[in-house]
Each structure stands twice: as C-alpha cells, then as structure tokens.
Amino acid sequence: MDEVVLAERPAGLLVAIAVVAIAVLLILIIKVRLHAFFSLIVVSVLTGIAAGIGIGDVVSVVIDGFSTTVGAVALLVGFGAVLGRLVEMTGGAQVLADRMLARFGEERAPLALAVASLFYAFPIFLDAGFIVMLPIIYTVARRLGGSFMLYVLPSIGAFLMMHALTPPHPGPTAAATVMGADVGMVVIVALLVGLPTWYLAGYRLGLLIAKRYPDMPVPTLLGEPKDYPEEERPGFWTIIFVLLLPLLLIFFNTVFSTLEADGVVTEDNLAYQLSRLIGTTAMALLITVLLAMLLLYVIPRRRREPIGGVLENLVDDALAPVCSIILITGAGGAFGRILTETGIGQTLADGLDALGLPIMLAGFLIAVIFRVAQGSATVAATTAGSIMAPAVTAMDVGTIALAAVVVGISAGSITFSHVNDSGFWLIGRFCGFDTVTTLKTWTVIATAIGFMAFGLASVVYVVAS
Template sequence: MRIPAVLPAETLVLADRPSWALISIAVAAIAVLLLMIIKLRIHAFFALIIISVLTALAAGIGIGDVMTVVVAGFSTTVGTVALLVGFGAVLGRLVEVSGGAQVLADAMLRRFGEKRAPLALAVASLFYAFPIFLDAGFIVMLPIIYTVARRLDGSFMLYVLPSIGSFLMMHALTPPHPGPTAAATVMGADIGMVIVVALLVGLPAWYLAGYRLALIIARRYPDMPVPNLLGEADLDEDTPRPGFWTIIFVLLLPLVLIFFNTLFSTLEATGAVGEDNILFQLSRLIGNTPVALLIATLTAMYLLYMRPRRGRGKIGSALEDLVDHALAPVCSIILITGAGGAFGRVLTETGIGGTIASGLDAVGLPVILAGFLVAIAFRVAQGSATVAATTAGSIMAPAVMELGVSGIGLAAVVVAIAAGSITFSHVNDSGFWLIGKFCGFDTLTTLKTWTVVGTAIGFLSFALAWVVYAVAA
C-alpha cells in the first residue's frame, strides 16, 4: 500500500475537539507512554504504536483513518531513516573491523593527548556533521568513539556526549541541513548569511552547552560501559591495518558527494546552470545522502576489507556475514524510530502544534521571540526538528515581511527558529530513540543527556541570535 507523504485534510475523518482538549490529550499520551516504557518496561516499539493508536482515537481521528495516519507516519520515517542507518551501520562496522577506527583513534590521541580525547572527538564530529545529517554521521562516528572509550577505559558517556552536542548544533542551525535551509527559504533569507550567523552563534553555544555542559553531565555517569551494539571488532592481527589517509578518504567521500550536490543545487537555483545540465542531474543522484553513503560503503568494502584480504580464501562469504552482523542489531532501532515517527504524525494530524503556535503568534511578542516559541511548540507537539523549523518559518514569514526585517537581522530570526526546533526532544522524536538506542541509554538517561544538551544548545543559541538581531536592527 502506498501512503502519501502528506495526507490531504479532506481524506481524514476528524472530530472537532476544543484546543484545551487536544493539548490535554497530548500531555496525557506522553505521560502514559513514559509510564509504559520506564515503569512497566514495555518495549518502546510496542508502546509507541499502542499510544499512537489510542491518541488518534482520543483526539478525534475517525476509526477508519487511524491506521492510515499511523502507517503514514511510520513509513515516511522508516523510508528516510532505514537506508541511512543501514548503510551507516555497515560503513561503521567496516571501519571498526578493519582496524581503521583504531588507526584514527591512535592518531587523535597522539595529536590531542588522552586528557583531551573528548574534545578531539567533539571537534571531529563538528567537521563531519556540517554536510551530513545527524543520524547518518553519528552512526559512522560511533565505532571511533567506541574505540577511544575502550582504549582509555573510561566512561562511555564522557566520550559520546560531547560528540552528540556537536552533531546537535550543526544539524539544528546550519544549512545545508533541512530545518534551517527550509526556514531560510520560506522566509526569504540569504543562505550564505544564515550560515555565517549560525556559525557565529552556534560555535560558542556548542562549546558552552554542547561540550562543557556535556562533560559536566557525563561525569554523573562514571561507570557507563561501552555498548556492544555493533559487536566486538575481532581484529585479525595478520591483516594489515588500512592507512590513515585511506580511512580519511572513505569517511570524507560521502561528504564530498553531498557537497557536490549542494554546490550544483545552488548553481541551478541561481540560474548559473540549467536544470538539464548533466553535472546537476548527476549530483542529484550521487549527492543524495543515502546514495552517497552507499557509494562510500561499497568503496570501504573494497579498500578496507577485500583488498587487504586478497588471496586469503572466500572473502565474499566473510563479507556477507559482516554485513549481516552489522544490520541485525539496527533492525530494532529502525522499528522504534519508525514508531516514534508514527506518534509524531498522529500529533501533527490533530493540529495540536498549530493550536499552540496560533496562540503565541496572537500575543504580539517580538518577532524573534515569537519565532523561537512557535518552533518550540511544534517541536514539543510533533517531534521533528525539521518540521518545527519549516512550519515556524512559514508562520513567521508574513510577520518579518511586514516588519521589513532583512539581511543579518532576518538571518538571526532564522537561526532563532532553528534553535527552538531542537529544544525539549522527547518520546515523539525519532532522533531521541535513534541516538539513545545506539548509545545504549535507557529512556530516562536519554532525557537527562540528549534532551538536556539539545535544549541548552537551543536556548543559548537563541539568546546569542537575539543579540545579533538587536545589533543588526
């Protein structure tokens, strides 16, 4: 059955519920969901689907439409995430079992020293997160984080949380990531100016909230073990390790392909190249994130696994086993992530986020504050940072046009909206489950770490963006 990405409103049977009732239903649904997962220990996949169905019924979605909405949210999320997670997990496993993660870990520790290993990982994550989405980039970085944590025999939290802060800041604030890009587009802001303001605001916010605060939180978990989600590396001492620059090439390849797509998309949008330009068409294929990861994974299979083992027996069957072992653990994560998307879709279809946002817009707040709060409302209501930033940008676009906000000031408003879109992540956010499960966190730990760091980055980024807005005004 093919489910449309957006369900036309007229296809749904939706009972009329007052605003207070919708908000009460959403709050109750989240509370019951947390109770089921944390206290009753019901598997997150089952709990999310059950609550999605019950919330849809309580909010007034017709009985015949409930599963249409749930399946639409599930399939859209899985369709986006499964390829990224699948290719990313195999690429990460190849980097680990080839000894490549060990090579990179050794190089970073020589350069930064053991005491600054969390900073080294966080800085590396900043660069890797710039052009690639959070979920795919983080999964590829995980084996390196695993290796450093095992090598130094410290708490896993000390090494992974600063890296999470880096990915959160870059994903939330900087184009070409979809949230800030979409918000800038609908508001008519210059993408280049948004990038400048995002980095001006985001780097201090990352250092204070994504790195320093992350270290403080991490010290509360001194004994967290390194998860065994991707399996032990099981290195073959007789097989030569890949060179440092070979590993760098494999890891940078998807970034280069994605940049290739970004460059030609920008040229096409400005009219510098036509839509029928062969390089533009090629960039749309190989620069698409799943395809870029597929190409990088196939390259890694040859450079990191097949070439060093040439002439040593049946490489194909061993590689097949490796891929199976890499994919098996992530199936549960993909299902949980899809279920989180289903819950978010149910909350979106009920109009809860729009109800809250309309109220904020009517209060007459300063445009930058109103945009930030509207983005928070959509983030809390439906989970997706991209949807929150895009929708808040659409709502605030008429206001900034009426006020004549432009240039640096408009870029600051876009960044403030993007900052609001990563705050208060919770159980309806697919990223909440993806990162939490890959890190081996339980639900409460994910709330105390991922959610706190993301919210801190969001509020600090907003405060700094407001300063830029005030100076530019």
C-alpha cells in the same frame, strides 16, 4: 493518503490529550517495560482516536507517519551501520584513534572527538554522520577507559548544534527559504552563534553530565572489536578517504543544487543530473559502503582468507541490531504524525502569535511548541518560519537581522526532544541508553543548545536592527 476525517475538539482538550498520551507512553516504556516499538504504536492509535481522528483513518495516519519516517531513515541507518562496522572490524577505527590520540593527547580525546564531529556534521545529516562516527568513539573510549559518556556526549553536542542551526541541514534551510533569508548569511550567523553554543552547551555541559555516569560501558552494537596487528590494518589515508567521500559527494550535490536554484545551470545540465544521482545522502553512503568493502576488506584480505561468505556475515551482523532501532524510529515518527494531524501544535501557535510578542521570541516559542508537539526539528523550523514570514516581510527586516531570526527559530526547533522524536530513539539506542538516561543526556544537551543559541541570536538581532 486520503484526507483524514477529524472531529472537532476544544483546544484545551487537545492539549490535555497530548500531555496524557506522553505520560502514558513514558509509563509503558519505563515502568511497565513494554518494548518502545509496541508502546509507541499503541499510544499513537489511542491518541489519534481520542483527539478526533476517525476510527477508519487512524491506522492509515499511523502507517503513513511510520512509513515516511522509515523511508527517510532506514537507508541511512542501514548503510551507516555497515560502514561503521567495516571501519570498526577491519582495524580502521584503531588507526584513526591512534593518530588522534598521538596528535591531541589522551587528556584532550573528548575535545578531539567533538571537533571531528563538528566537521563531519556540517554537510551530512545527524543520524547518518553520528552512526559513522560511532566506531571511532567506541575505540577511543575502550582504549582510554572510563565512562563511555565522557567521549560520546561532547560529540552528540556537536552533531546537535550543526543539525539544528546550519544549512544545508533541512530545518534551517527550509526556514531560511520560506522567510526569504540569504542562506549564506544564515550560515555565517549560525556559525557565529553556534560555535560558542557548542563549546559551552555541548562540549562543557556534556563533560559535566558525564560525571554522573562514571561507569557507563561502551556498547557492543557494532560487534566486539578485534585487535588487528598493525600490518593488517588499513592505511590512515585510506580511512580518511572513506570517511570524507560521502561528504564530498553531498557537497557536490549541494553546489549544483544551489547553482540550479540561482539559474546558473539548467535542470538538463549533465553535472546537475549526476549530482542528484550520486550526491543524495543515501546514495553517497551506498557508494561509500561499496568502496569501503573493496578498500578496507576485500583487497587487504584477498590472499589470506575467503572473502565472500565472511563479508556477507559481517554485513548481516551490522544490519541485525539496527532493525529494532529502525522500527522504534518509525514508530516515533508515527506518534509525531498523529500529534500533527490533530492540530495541537497549530492551535497553540495561533494563540501565541495573537499575543503580539517580539518577533524573535515569537518565532522561537512557536518552533518550541511544534517541536514538543510533533517531534521533528525540520517540521518545527519550517512551520515556525512559515507562520512568521508575513510579520517579517511587513517589518522589512535587514539581511543580518533576518538571518538571526532564522537561527532563533532553528534554535527553538531543537529543544525539548522527547519520545515523539525519532532522533531521540535512534541516538539513545545506538549509545546503549535507556529512556530515562536519554532524557537526562540527549534531551538536556539539545535543550541547552536551543536556549543558548536563541539568546546569542537575539543579541545579533538587536545589534543588527
């Protein structure tokens, strides 16, 4: 995109424009009931013009923000939705639910789902991992009854904590890189801080919030489930293989990318090149979906029913409902890009940095400001890390203390998720939440995780300094 023409606006006016824009957006979605996709696009254009982006450039900025977000999300959501529907509609989710309930017991089903989500969220990004976990959550919720919130909110907390704090997720990885922190130490500190944070601010808080929604039904986004006879269901280890395969492929890529960065292998190394081809999240999911079609659907049914047309319809049914989600997610990215191009977050961060706050608090608050201003946790963590890097270098912070600063910044990047965050719309729509419900669940849990993680990271920083 060409350089954007931006008229100067006073800092106070920019902040006021952002506040008014968010308020108008919420009114359009909640009160007027205008579809979120149209609301986000309209408010994005008007906000850009009001904040000083030239009339000739504002549409280009919106399109750029939309396309960048959709480009990153569409493949993950599309492949994840098909994989989820295959697991759901072939009886695979039933198999996993039966085994999980037999092992943990019905009364501990929410904890079992949350622990499974912790492991699944470690190497795979929040949006893709959560979508693949959904059919299992759906099935357990239908089997046991009660509110869907009871089963989904603890898992949301697990995915949020892992996405916010732990490498190889992009936010903490980028912050650690720009600040010169040891990524391995960041992982250790992140888990030390993150596990109690998940248990209290994710799992326990999720159960508490769920009590406010005793009648929340299970969504039917992936289709109405069929109760397959036991002999027609896929084997337990087949399902485990399908679910673990993308994790293994992504881990393969992570290992060789780290080896290449450390100079252990070169760019022309065959294994490194292969890892870049099959180990990216999108390609790992594509390979997994194709194998899932074969292992879960084609082979078990090849002698009992026609395959081609039925499988094609199954994929169509999986993709149709997520098109709206992809569009809303892209529009959220467009709104975030408008707020970024206006410089609102940078203006606030510069003023905060000038106050001379303690390094932990300054990094956390700068990340919070960028999170609120533009929506992306990755951008918030990366930008806050870049701003704080010179101060950290000047202070000659130790390895553990520096890792704690990175975790504190990452904690700030997950707080106060709202309507300019693409994840807000993605998770809310897949869970069947309206906008207000998403604010009262997803946003509350994300903010609680952010503040508690910051508090614990601050303790680590003080002890290590």
